[in-house]
Amino acid sequence: MTLLHTIYLIAITAEAMSGAIMGMRRGMDLFGICMLGTVTALGGGTARDILLGHYPVGWIANPEYLSFTIGAAIVTAMIARHMHHLRQIFLLVDGLGLVAFTVIGCGVGLEMEAHPSIVVLAGVITGIFGGLLRDILCNQVPLVMQRELYATVALFTGVFYVGMLWLEVNSSLATLLALGSGFLFRVLAMTFGWKLPDFQGKEIRGLD
Amino acid sequence: MTLLHTIYLIAITAEAMSGAIMGMRRGMDLFGICMLGTVTALGGGTARDILLGHYPVGWIANPEYLSFTIGAAIVTAMIARHMHHLRQIFLLVDGLGLVAFTVIGCGVGLEMEAHPSIVVLAGVITGIFGGLLRDILCNQVPLVMQRELYATVALFTGVFYVGMLWLEVNSSLATLLALGSGFLFRVLAMTFGWKLPDFQGKEIRGLD
Amino acid sequence: MTLLHTIYLIAITAEAMSGAIMGMRRGMDLFGICMLGTVTALGGGTARDILLGHYPVGWIANPEYLSFTIGAAIVTAMIARHMHHLRQIFLLVDGLGLVAFTVIGCGVGLEMEAHPSIVVLAGVITGIFGGLLRDILCNQVPLVMQRELYATVALFTGVFYVGMLWLEVNSSLATLLALGSGFLFRVLAMTFGWKLPDFQGKEIRGLD
Numbered sequence: 001m002t003l004l005h006t007i008y009l010i011a012i013t014a015e016a017m018s019g020a021i022m023g024m025r026r027g028m029d030l031f032g033i034c035m036l037g038t039v040t041a042l043g044g045g046t047a048r049d050i051l052l053g054h055y056p057v058g059w060i061a062n063p064e065y066l067s068f069t070i071g072a073a074i075v076t077a078m079i080a081r082h083m084h085h086l087r088q089i090f091l092l093v094d095g096l097g098l099v100a101f102t103v104i105g106c107g108v109g110l111e112m113e114a115h116p117s118i119v120v121l122a123g124v125i126t127g128i129f130g131g132l133l134r135d136i137l138c139n140q141v142p143l144v145m146q147r148e149l150y151a152t153v154a155l156f157t158g159v160f161y162v163g164m165l166w167l168e169v170n171s172s173l174a175t176l177l178a179l180g181s182g183f184l185f186r187v188l189a190m191t192f193g194w195k196l197p198d199f200q201g202k203e204i205r206g207l208d
Numbered sequence: 209m210t211l212l213h214t215i216y217l218i219a220i221t222a223e224a225m226s227g228a229i230m231g232m233r234r235g236m237d238l239f240g241i242c243m244l245g246t247v248t249a250l251g252g253g254t255a256r257d258i259l260l261g262h263y264p265v266g267w268i269a270n271p272e273y274l275s276f277t278i279g280a281a282i283v284t285a286m287i288a289r290h291m292h293h294l295r296q297i298f299l300l301v302d303g304l305g306l307v308a309f310t311v312i313g314c315g316v317g318l319e320m321e322a323h324p325s326i327v328v329l330a331g332v333i334t335g336i337f338g339g340l341l342r343d344i345l346c347n348q349v350p351l352v353m354q355r356e357l358y359a360t361v362a363l364f365t366g367v368f369y370v371g372m373l374w375l376e377v378n379s380s381l382a383t384l385l386a387l388g389s390g391f392l393f394r395v396l397a398m399t400f401g402w403k404l405p406d407f408q409g410k411e412i413r414g415l416d
Numbered sequence: 417m418t419l420l421h422t423i424y425l426i427a428i429t430a431e432a433m434s435g436a437i438m439g440m441r442r443g444m445d446l447f448g449i450c451m452l453g454t455v456t457a458l459g460g461g462t463a464r465d466i467l468l469g470h471y472p473v474g475w476i477a478n479p480e481y482l483s484f485t486i487g488a489a490i491v492t493a494m495i496a497r498h499m500h501h502l503r504q505i506f507l508l509v510d511g512l513g514l515v516a517f518t519v520i521g522c523g524v525g526l527e528m529e530a531h532p533s534i535v536v537l538a539g540v541i542t543g544i545f546g547g548l549l550r551d552i553l554c555n556q557v558p559l560v561m562q563r564e565l566y567a568t569v570a571l572f573t574g575v576f577y578v579g580m581l582w583l584e585v586n587s588s589l590a591t592l593l594a595l596g597s598g599f600l601f602r603v604l605a606m607t608f609g610w611k612l613p614d615f616q617g618k619e620i621r622g623l624d
Contacts, residue, residue: 023561027562029561029612030612031612032561050466053263053265055469057467057469060530077615080615081620115271118268118271138557141345144240145239145244146235151243196237197237197238198236198237199232199241259476260476323476323479326479344552349555353553354448360447405445405446406443406444407449
């Protein structure tokens with residue numbers, strides 16, 4: 001599936017760059033920047049593989065992925081001062097990456113012959129866990145748990161993709177439609193500021 | 209073992225609700241709340257399974273567990289304003305869950321034919337890692353490392369359970385006695401505020 | 417490989433002590449101190465084994481390692497007030513542990529017949545992930561991502577070790593030379609305050 005693989009390589013490069021930027025903003029050194037970029041890019045697939053027991057983990061079977069993420073982080077460290085001009089492009093590539101990661105993750109779940117709900121979840125985990133691990137390493141509550149339709153886009157993409165396969169839509173067509181509709185959903189969510197309900201948390205008394 | 213399984217389902221529901229409440233208090237959106245509830249409820253068994261290499265992980269083999277935790281989190285999001293009235297009941301169900309998780313975790317260790325100390329540890333990890341992962345996602349030092357007899361109750365329950373099996377006590381009886389004595393220990397610890405020693409930390413100079 | 421194993425046992429003891437000290441400084445109770453010491457000492461090898469799918473995980477196959485780390489943490493809790501006198505010795509043992517962990521981790525990668533870059537990375541992960549997990553549990557950005565040549569020493573040691581094996585140097589000699597040169601590098605880095613470049617992070621605008 002060449003298109004999906006190409007999108008994947010572009011996406012891990014972009015994710016590594018955005019992780020590297022966040023590391024620089026937190027005063028990390030060059031090692032920390034490379035590591036944060038790599039975790040952001042490859043953490044989702046790694047979490048999925050470990051949870052599913054799908055060995056070898058992606059980047060261990062394909063160490064060249066590490067060249068992409070480490071290379072991207074180093075380039076970022078050199079040109080970061082100018083990268084905010086590219087912010088719009090990054091948001092679009094990030095959205096494309098989110099849906100591509102999700103479709104790829106669903107594919108791994110299917111290959112493991114998991115229950116359909118687990119297949120979708122494998123996609124969602126692949127889509128969001130890189131950013132979640134990045135935020136934990138940066139010592140902040142994961143953004144994905146707080147705001148914007150991000151995980152929801154992954155969930156929609158996964159359900160849509162698995163649903164089409166269940167309807168026996170041709171696999172390449174299902175991939176294209178899932179990528180397209182998921183990406184459109186993400187762009188619309190960003191454009192119009194769609195978000196899930198949250199709650200005036202401070203008023204709520206805890207149970208512990 | 210039907211009683212233990214019933215307690216397990218009640219316990220993951222209660223844990224998911226308490227995780228959801230904590231997510232709401234931190235201003236998470238609906239996805240974050242469902243995720244935090246699920247991690248709190250199922251994180252302990254997941255950590256145990258990954259560390260032991262016990263695949264498939266519990267909720268991947270039994271995706272219906274996810275319906276319990278996600279359903280519990282959504283219900284919590286709707287009724288949270290009134291749940292503090294149930295605080296006492298939650299503390300009791302949480303204590304029962306802690307000992308049930310521990311006994312179930314020991315069972316997985318036994319099934320893997322691990323060393324007795326690892327069997328006990330598998331129980332302790334099952335009992336406490338859900339809350340530990342919840343606290344990491346909420347960006348705070350895990351409560352279980354700081355105060356109260358919580359991990360100690362899990363340790364006691366695990367040692368007691370494995371000890372009775374070693375003494376060739378009937379398995380169902382050992383389960384009942386471990387659940388009962390562990391739960392009693394937890395209730396006494398809460399009632400009388402028992403805690404482990406800690407240390408005037410700030411006076412101590414670091415080594416790094 | 418008796419020398420390496422002896423160094424390993426000394427190193428996990430010292431790492432457990434330094435983790436325990438950090439737990440005491442954060443006001444953790446005795447359970448938290450034992451757990452933080454154990455995670456600091458054994459977390460690197462655990463992360464490596466899970467990522468590589470190398471089961472059983474080290475301390476599950478060798479539960480006696482837990483006696484070392486828990487024993488070391490308890491002793492530390494008793495004598496911590498006097499341990500800062502030993503700071504210099506700790507830094508040296510920590511440096512020796514870093515290179516020993518790295519060489520041992522490379523050995524596991526070789527045993528799994530991984531790609532050379534993954535072998536080196538298995539060493540680096542073994543060397544640094546204990547401290548990284550310790551810092552996450554203490555709710556701070558991992559030190560290893562921020563300052564000093566620490567990960568770089570592990571990387572150098574791993575590349576040097578794997579390179580010598582590739583040049584068909586005798587395995588024991590390669591181990592000794594890697595330990596010696598890695599340790600020397602670490603001592604020089606500490607003595608002269610060598611560090612990787614970092615970046616005036618706050619000026620850089622984010623992409624998210």
